[in-house]
Amino acid sequence: YTLDELQVFNLLQHPVWIFDGERKCMFWANTSALKVWRAASLQELLARDFASDLSPDREYRLKELMIQYTKGEVTNDQWTFYPNGVATTLQVAGSGIRIDGGRLAILSEAELPDKQTYDDLAVRGIELVRRLPLPVFQFNIQGNVIDRNPEAMNVFGELKRDFVDMFVDEELGKKGYQSVTSGATYDTEAEHHTATGTRWFSISARSTKDPVTSDQIILLVARDITDVVQARLDKAAANFKSEFMAILAHDIRTPLHQIVGYLDLLELTIGLTCEQLEQVKMVQVSAASLMALANDLLDFSKLESGKLQIENSCFCLQKLLDGCVAAAQSESKEKDLKVVANFPSNGELSSQTIGDPFRLRQILLNILSNSIKFTASGSVTFTVTLVTRTSDSFRLRFEVADTGIGIEKDQQQHLFGKYSQANSSVAKHYGGTGLGLAICKGLVETMGGSIGLRSEFGKGTTVFFEIPLQIPPESLEKSKIETDTPVEHQPLKVLVAEDNKINQKLVRAMLQRIGHSVTIAENGQIAVDYVERESFDLVLMDVQMRTFVSVALIKLCEGKKLKIRIAPAAFLTCFFFFAAVMDGIAATKMIRSKGFCKAKLAVVGLTASFQHSELDTYLDIGMNDCLGKPV
Numbered sequence: 001y002t003l004d005e006l007q008v009f010n011l012l013q014h015p016v017w018i019f020d021g022e023r024k025c026m027f028w029a030n031t032s033a034l035k036v037w038r039a040a041s042l043q044e045l046l047a048r049d050f051a052s053d054l055s056p057d058r059e060y061r062l063k064e065l066m067i068q069y070t071k072g073e074v075t076n077d078q079w080t081f082y083p084n085g086v087a088t089t090l091q092v093a094g095s096g097i098r099i100d101g102g103r104l105a106i107l108s109e110a111e112l113p114d115k116q117t118y119d120d121l122a123v124r125g126i127e128l129v130r131r132l133p134l135p136v137f138q139f140n141i142q143g144n145v146i147d148r149n150p151e152a153m154n155v156f157g158e159l160k161r162d163f164v165d166m167f168v169d170e171e172l173g174k175k176g177y178q179s180v181t182s183g184a185t186y187d188t189e190a191e192h193h194t195a196t197g198t199r200w201f202s203i204s205a206r207s208t209k210d211p212v213t214s215d216q217i218i219l220l221v222a223r224d225i226t227d228v229v230q231a232r233l234d235k236a237a238a239n240f241k242s243e244f245m246a247i248l249a250h251d252i253r254t255p256l257h258q259i260v261g262y263l264d265l266l267e268l269t270i271g272l273t274c275e276q277l278e279q280v281k282m283v284q285v286s287a288a289s290l291m292a293l294a295n296d297l298l299d300f301s302k303l304e305s306g307k308l309q310i311e312n313s314c315f316c317l318q319k320l321l322d323g324c325v326a327a328a329q330s331e332s333k334e335k336d337l338k339v340v341a342n343f344p345s346n347g348e349l350s351s352q353t354i355g356d357p358f359r360l361r362q363i364l365l366n367i368l369s370n371s372i373k374f375t376a377s378g379s380v381t382f383t384v385t386l387v388t389r390t391s392d393s394f395r396l397r398f399e400v401a402d403t404g405i406g407i408e409k410d411q412q413q414h415l416f417g418k419y420s421q422a423n424s425s426v427a428k429h430y431g432g433t434g435l436g437l438a439i440c441k442g443l444v445e446t447m448g449g450s451i452g453l454r455s456e457f458g459k460g461t462t463v464f465f466e467i468p469l470q471i472p473p474e475s476l477e478k479s480k481i482e483t484d485t486p487v488e489h490q491p492l493k494v495l496v497a498e499d500n501k502i503n504q505k506l507v508r509a510m511l512q513r514i515g516h517s518v519t520i521a522e523n524g525q526i527a528v529d530y531v532e533r534e535s536f537d538l539v540l541m542d543v544q545m546r547t548f549v550s551v552a553l554i555k556l557c558e559g560k561k562l563k564i565r566i567a568p569a570a571f572l573t574c575f576f577f578f579a580a581v582m583d584g585i586a587a588t589k590m591i592r593s594k595g596f597c598k599a600k601l602a603v604v605g606l607t608a609s610f611q612h613s614e615l616d617t618y619l620d621i622g623m624n625d626c627l628g629k630p631v
Contacts, residue, residue: 006417015110021066024051027470038083056185069096080211087214139163139218157195167190180207180218198230209514238305245301250293257629259287261506296435303442315357318349328368338379354470361445366436367463371402378403393470401462407455416441491515492537497527499545543584543607592622598630
């Protein structure tokens with residue numbers, strides 16, 4: 001349409017105007033519209049600055065309308081305008097129209113709503129706000145409360161607070177006030193004072209005009225998110241506990257590994273008397289118990305935080321089961337208990353299987369050990385049966401039945417809970433943390449299985465579980481058999497990258513005892529320097545050589561003191577001091593970048609906190625393998 005073509009609209013009694021949505025200015029208006037907009041002339045109306053007067057919400061609505069009109073849609077809404085600062089409410093029908101150059105503009109036809117319609121809309125609007133299940137506030141531009149809906153009074157109480165005073169963090173309130181009074185929308189999450197104490201809210205605040213007085217006001221809507229924030233804090237606390245337990249377990253296991261290693265060397269020492277040898281074995285048993293406790297704590301914390309991963313590797317199920325039976329028979333000798341194994345006799349278990357052999361062995365040994373511990377006489381029967389089988393998978397049922405003390409019926413439902421034992425007398429008499437079955441349950445369920453028990457007090461207990469396992473492709477099975485073929489070991493020149501002095505001596509003694517020559521590097525950088533200067537057959541690389549003095553429990557923050565909120569009334573403060581030392585991962589990457597490929601130089605990682613599911617991570621950074629300490 002051209003301006004001349006638009007003159008026909010001057011014949012209409014109701015207001016008509018065209019707004020250029022792209023340039024955000026008035027393009028044309030008829031005589032009736034000039035009265036509505038309180039303009040002395042069309043030129044005066046076209047000269048007005050509409051763009052700077054658009055609030056963020058109105059600008060957003062303008063964009064929505066332009067999209068609708070592009071599609072050929074028509075709108076019919078009630079609008080409140082503020083020509084020359086005077087509030088005017090009209091019923092406006094809008095549609096798209098093409099003007100100079102083909103630009104899309106908004107053609108608006110307005111009429112005053114009849115009193116009944118106006119009153120109905122006003123009542124409906126008031127009631128919607130009154131019944132809205134969210135607190136809504138209206139402040140004047142000075143930040144004082146003008147009005148609020150019933151939900152706001154219910155949540156925040158009768159006491160009228162200013163905009164800033166609502167915030168527990170006064171600086172955050174001031175920032176919000178400055179933001180909305182400058183014309184921006186303020187969206188944030190903050191703690192607020194309420195009638196029942198402080199709670200967390202997601203708030204949205206913006207400035208607009210009062211539809212009656214045309215004064216600038218602030219509208220604020222709040223949504224209670226206290227439960228959401230608490231869930232976040234709980235998750236952060238769980239993650240912190242998991243990280244803390246991982247670090248604690250590592251720091252406990254490191255000296256334990258040293259004890260176990262030196263005990264193994266001591267056991268092989270020539271000239272020990274029978275009594276001394278027995279004493280060494282007793283200390284070995286105690287060290288193994290401590291190691292099992294540290295491992296249980298770490299596993300349980302990972303299960304709780306959902307960070308424990310299950311691996312899928314090819315293994316011989318029959319060998320794994322035979323090893324578990326042998327370990328149980330060795331443990332039961334002191335009690336003169338009989339350990340009976342009932343396995344399928346058709347050779348189904350002798351083929352290769354895909355699953356997590358480490359975790360399956362852990363579950364079986366835990367259950368077998370429990371049965372032996374709580375059985376004074378009689379037998380422990382270990383049974384494996386095939387439940388279902390398809391072309392690429394099968395499901396097995398494992399049962400361990402004993403003739404032990406049994407469990408009372410009211411205690412059975414709690415047995416798979418954390419830190420749970422039948423009763424306090426059991427804990428005092430038999431020891432243990434009560435984590436074993438809880439870990440077994442978590443592992444079985446993570447592997448896609450289920451676990452349960454049957455028990456009769458005084459007669460015995462049967463613990464059973466089912467898990468799915470995969471059947472490997474024929475090519476993978478053959479390759480696994482080939483890699484299992486033993487190879488002859490030759491004396492090697494070994495570089496050991498290890499920062500712990502005791503571990504250095506231990507690894508040197510163990511390797512030299514079996515004929516290898518050893519060079520020690522105290523950190524990753526020294527290891528890289530050695531590799532460039534000398535020729536080695538193997539590098540044993542400690543993964544967790546410390547790159548800083550203090551352990552970072554939550555995250556690394558160079559040169560800063562972190563104050564981290566863990567719970568509403570509990571704070572944790574951590575200090576970090578960094579040292580310029582290369583760790584095992586960085587050293588391995590550096591060695592590979594210098595042209596020492598896996599085939600040319602084998603690098604094997606060593607770590608006290610090794611998980612089989614993490615092996616691919618170490619392989620990806622350039623290691624040939626990774627082993628858990630002690631080796």
